[in-house]
Amino acid sequence: MKQIFYILLILAFSALTAFAQRPPSISSPEVAPDHSITFRYYAPKAQKVMVSGEFLAAPMLMTKDTSGIWSVTVPSVKPDIYPYSFWVDSVQIADPNNTYIFANERFKRSIVEVHGDQPLIHSLQNVPHGKINYRYYQSSTLGTTRTLLVYTPPNFDANGKTKYPVLYLIHGGSDTEETWTKVGRANLIADNLIAQKKATPMIIVMPYANVAPSPRELFTKDMMNDIIPFVESNYPVLTDSKSRAIAGFSVGGGQTLNIGLTNPDKFAYVCSYAPFTATDEFKKNFGNWSPNAALMNKQLKLFTISIATEDFLYESVKQNIAMFKEKQLNLETLVVSGGHTWMNCKLYLANTLQQIFK
Amino acid sequence: MKQIFYILLILAFSALTAFAQRPPSISSPEVAPDHSITFRYYAPKAQKVMVSGEFLAAPMLMTKDTSGIWSVTVPSVKPDIYPYSFWVDSVQIADPNNTYIFANERFKRSIVEVHGDQPLIHSLQNVPHGKINYRYYQSSTLGTTRTLLVYTPPNFDANGKTKYPVLYLIHGGSDTEETWTKVGRANLIADNLIAQKKATPMIIVMPYANVAPSPRELFTKDMMNDIIPFVESNYPVLTDSKSRAIAGFSVGGGQTLNIGLTNPDKFAYVCSYAPFTATDEFKKNFGNWSPNAALMNKQLKLFTISIATEDFLYESVKQNIAMFKEKQLNLETLVVSGGHTWMNCKLYLANTLQQIFK
Structure with a gap:
C-alpha cells in the first residue's frame, strides 16, 4: 500500500515537472x-x-x-x-x-x-566571516519603512566595548540594497582584506538609495536625518568624521559626491566610483561652487574618484575631476581599463577598503 | 560645454535603454x-x-x-x-x-x-523589527562553507544576558535559504506576533537544506553536527530541548520529521508542514519503527503536521498521520483548505510561532 503511494507521489512530482516543460x-x-x-x-x-x-x-x-x-x-x-x-x-x-x-x-x-586558479579578492575563502544584517528603518524623510543591509566584521562585538568606523556604500541607479553584496561581494572583499590585515574592521551600511518618484535629493536628507542616526543608535560605532566614509557607484557615485562634499565635517572619506552627475542636485551643489578648499582639504582625509577608460561616463567624469581639481581640492584618481561594470566596482571597493580608517 | 556633456550623457542612457528594448x-x-x-x-x-x-x-x-x-x-x-x-x-x-x-x-x-484593507500577519507594520543575519558556517559533514540565515528578534541582546529559544526552519525542495524570509516572510510574521505578545521572542535559523548530489540524509548530520553547534556557539541561546524547535515545508517537512523524531531528546517541538516523505531516509527511519511512545510523548511538548486538502501530498500526508497515530504518538493536526503553497506556509508558521516555547 505504501509502495503505491510512493509511486503516486513520484508521478505527481513528474507531472509538475512536465507542466514546467x-x-x-x-x-x-x-x-x-x-x-x-x-x-x-x-x-x-x-x-x-x-x-x-x-x-x-x-x-x-x-x-x-x-x-x-x-x-x-x-x-x-x-x-x-x-x-x-x-x-x-x-x-x-x-x-x-x-x-x-x-x-x-x-x-x-x-x-x-x-573561479581563478588562486582565490580572488572577492572569493569565498576559509577566513573568519562577518555577518550581513537585513534591517528595516523608519524614514521620517520619506514617511515610510525602508530596508538597508549592514555588514558587521568578523568577531563583531555588539555589546559596545569596541566601537567601529562606518562606510556608507551606495548602489547604482537601478540596483537594490542587495547589489553590493550579491554582485559586488562587499562582505567577502571586506572579510578577505580584514583577514589579510589590509583593512581595518569596519561596519558597512548599504542602504536602498532609490527614492523615486520623490526628487533625487531626498536621498541626501534620508541619509543624513534617518540612516546615519539609525545606524548610530543601533550599532556600536565611532561618530567622529574620521570614522565615517561614503562611497558609491554610478548614480550612487553621484550621490556620494553630493552627500560627502556638502558634509565634509561629517565624512572624512569620500570615494566616488564612475559617478553619474547629470542631475539637478549635482548642478545645484557644484554649478557655482566656491568651496573653502584649504578647510576641505584638512577635513577630507581622502577624496577619490575611480573610473575606467571605456566607461560610458569616462568623458563626463574627466570633466568632474578637472572641476574638482580646478577648485584646488586634493583629489586622488584611480583610472583602470574596462567599462561601467561591477567587475570594476569590486576593484574600486577593494582599493577603498585598504585606504580608509587608517 | 557642460550642457553638451549632459546631453551626451542622456543620449548614452537612452541608447542603453534602447538596447534593452x-x-x-x-x-x-x-x-x-x-x-x-x-x-x-x-x-x-x-x-x-x-x-x-x-x-x-x-x-x-x-x-x-x-x-x-x-x-x-x-x-x-x-x-x-x-x-x-x-x-x-x-x-x-x-x-x-x-x-x-x-x-x-x-x-x-x-x-x-x-495588501488587505487591514494588515495581514505577514504585512510590514510599524512594530519593532528583528534582524536577518546572513551567515557562513563551515560544514564538516559536507566539507564546505555553507550559508544560513538567522532571524534575531526585536531588542535582541547579543551580549548573552538574555538567552533565547531557537526554531530551525527548513525550506521546500528546490527553495533556498532565502525562501522563508523573501516568500514566507518568517521575519515579519515573527515581528508581528512578538509585538502582539502572541509569540515568545526567539531566534529562527533558516539553513540551506539542499545537499545534492550528496545523499539526502547528510542534511540530518549537517543539522546535528554543524548547524546547531554553529548557532549555539555564535548566539546566546538556550540549549535544552524545550528551547529547541524544528519546522519545515514539503521536502523540508520530511526533513523535519526525520531530524526531529529521531532526536526527541534534542527537539521538544516538531512541526511538519505538508511533508514530502517518499524518501529512502524516511523509509529507513519509520518503515519498521517501534518508538517508545510513552517516552516520546513526554519528550515532545508539541508534534504537529499541517496539510491542506487540495495539497498534492494530501493523501500521502494522511497516511503519515495515520502511521504516527497508530504508533500512539500525540500528534496534533492542522488541516486547512488550499494547496501546496507558500500562502499556506505562512499560515502554518504563524500557527507554530504561537504554540512553541510557552
Missing part, C-alpha cells in the same frame, strides 16, 4: 576548467536566442539542437563574476537555470562566477 | 484598489503568452496590443502574497518588470503582494 538534463551556465563557459536555454519555439554578457564585446548567437535547447560556448574568460542575460527573440531575460540573479530593479540578468 | 511605460504587476491585478509583458514576436499564478486555477491567456505588449487583468483576489510566472511560447519565465523574485533554484517565478 523543463528538460531535466539542462545545466546552465557550465564553467569548464579552462574558464570557458557554456550557456544553455530551452526554447523550442524561439526564432533567435543570443547570450550577452560583460565578458563579451557583442552578443553571441546560440544554436538550437533537435530537442529545442539553444547553446553556445564562450571561450576562456578572465576569472571574475560576470552579469549576463539571454536575448530571446529580442526580449532580455535571466537564465532560468541559474539561481544567481543580478539584484536590479530594471534589468533581469544572471551572474556567473569564474 | 524595454518600452519605458510598462508596469507589471499592477494591483488595483479592488485587488484585481494587471500583468504586462513585452514580447512583440511571441505567439502565445499566458500568466499562471497561485491565485488562478489555470493559466490565463494574455492578449497583445499593437506595441507588442501582452496583458491581462485577473479579477479581485484574496489579499496575500502569490507566486506567478509568464509562459511565453511554453517557456516559463519570471516577470522581467517585477523586482520581487521567488527565491528558488528551479522555477523562476515572481511574487506579487496584494
Whole structure:
C-alpha cells in the first residue's frame, strides 16, 4: 500500500515537472576548467536566442539542437563574476537555470562566477566571516519603512566595548540594497582584506538609495536625518568624521559626491566610483561652487574618484575631476581599463577598503 | 560645454535603454484598489503568452496590443502574497518588470503582494523589527562553507544576558535559504506576533537544506553536527530541548520529521508542514519503527503536521498521520483548505510561532 503511494507521489512530482516543460538534463551556465563557459536555454519555439554578457564585446548567437535547447560556448574568460542575460527573440531575460540573479530593479540578468586558479579578492575563502544584517528603518524623510543591509566584521562585538568606523556604500541607479553584496561581494572583499590585515574592521551600511518618484535629493536628507542616526543608535560605532566614509557607484557615485562634499565635517572619506552627475542636485551643489578648499582639504582625509577608460561616463567624469581639481581640492584618481561594470566596482571597493580608517 | 556633456550623457542612457528594448511605460504587476491585478509583458514576436499564478486555477491567456505588449487583468483576489510566472511560447519565465523574485533554484517565478484593507500577519507594520543575519558556517559533514540565515528578534541582546529559544526552519525542495524570509516572510510574521505578545521572542535559523548530489540524509548530520553547534556557539541561546524547535515545508517537512523524531531528546517541538516523505531516509527511519511512545510523548511538548486538502501530498500526508497515530504518538493536526503553497506556509508558521516555547 505504501509502495503505491510512493509511486503516486513520484508521478505527481513528474507531472509538475512536465507542466514546467523543463528538460531535466539542462545545466546552465557550465564553467569548464579552462574558464570557458557554456550557456544553455530551452526554447523550442524561439526564432533567435543570443547570450550577452560583460565578458563579451557583442552578443553571441546560440544554436538550437533537435530537442529545442539553444547553446553556445564562450571561450576562456578572465576569472571574475560576470552579469549576463539571454536575448530571446529580442526580449532580455535571466537564465532560468541559474539561481544567481543580478539584484536590479530594471534589468533581469544572471551572474556567473569564474573561479581563478588562486582565490580572488572577492572569493569565498576559509577566513573568519562577518555577518550581513537585513534591517528595516523608519524614514521620517520619506514617511515610510525602508530596508538597508549592514555588514558587521568578523568577531563583531555588539555589546559596545569596541566601537567601529562606518562606510556608507551606495548602489547604482537601478540596483537594490542587495547589489553590493550579491554582485559586488562587499562582505567577502571586506572579510578577505580584514583577514589579510589590509583593512581595518569596519561596519558597512548599504542602504536602498532609490527614492523615486520623490526628487533625487531626498536621498541626501534620508541619509543624513534617518540612516546615519539609525545606524548610530543601533550599532556600536565611532561618530567622529574620521570614522565615517561614503562611497558609491554610478548614480550612487553621484550621490556620494553630493552627500560627502556638502558634509565634509561629517565624512572624512569620500570615494566616488564612475559617478553619474547629470542631475539637478549635482548642478545645484557644484554649478557655482566656491568651496573653502584649504578647510576641505584638512577635513577630507581622502577624496577619490575611480573610473575606467571605456566607461560610458569616462568623458563626463574627466570633466568632474578637472572641476574638482580646478577648485584646488586634493583629489586622488584611480583610472583602470574596462567599462561601467561591477567587475570594476569590486576593484574600486577593494582599493577603498585598504585606504580608509587608517 | 557642460550642457553638451549632459546631453551626451542622456543620449548614452537612452541608447542603453534602447538596447534593452524595454518600452519605458510598462508596469507589471499592477494591483488595483479592488485587488484585481494587471500583468504586462513585452514580447512583440511571441505567439502565445499566458500568466499562471497561485491565485488562478489555470493559466490565463494574455492578449497583445499593437506595441507588442501582452496583458491581462485577473479579477479581485484574496489579499496575500502569490507566486506567478509568464509562459511565453511554453517557456516559463519570471516577470522581467517585477523586482520581487521567488527565491528558488528551479522555477523562476515572481511574487506579487496584494495588501488587505487591514494588515495581514505577514504585512510590514510599524512594530519593532528583528534582524536577518546572513551567515557562513563551515560544514564538516559536507566539507564546505555553507550559508544560513538567522532571524534575531526585536531588542535582541547579543551580549548573552538574555538567552533565547531557537526554531530551525527548513525550506521546500528546490527553495533556498532565502525562501522563508523573501516568500514566507518568517521575519515579519515573527515581528508581528512578538509585538502582539502572541509569540515568545526567539531566534529562527533558516539553513540551506539542499545537499545534492550528496545523499539526502547528510542534511540530518549537517543539522546535528554543524548547524546547531554553529548557532549555539555564535548566539546566546538556550540549549535544552524545550528551547529547541524544528519546522519545515514539503521536502523540508520530511526533513523535519526525520531530524526531529529521531532526536526527541534534542527537539521538544516538531512541526511538519505538508511533508514530502517518499524518501529512502524516511523509509529507513519509520518503515519498521517501534518508538517508545510513552517516552516520546513526554519528550515532545508539541508534534504537529499541517496539510491542506487540495495539497498534492494530501493523501500521502494522511497516511503519515495515520502511521504516527497508530504508533500512539500525540500528534496534533492542522488541516486547512488550499494547496501546496507558500500562502499556506505562512499560515502554518504563524500557527507554530504561537504554540512553541510557552
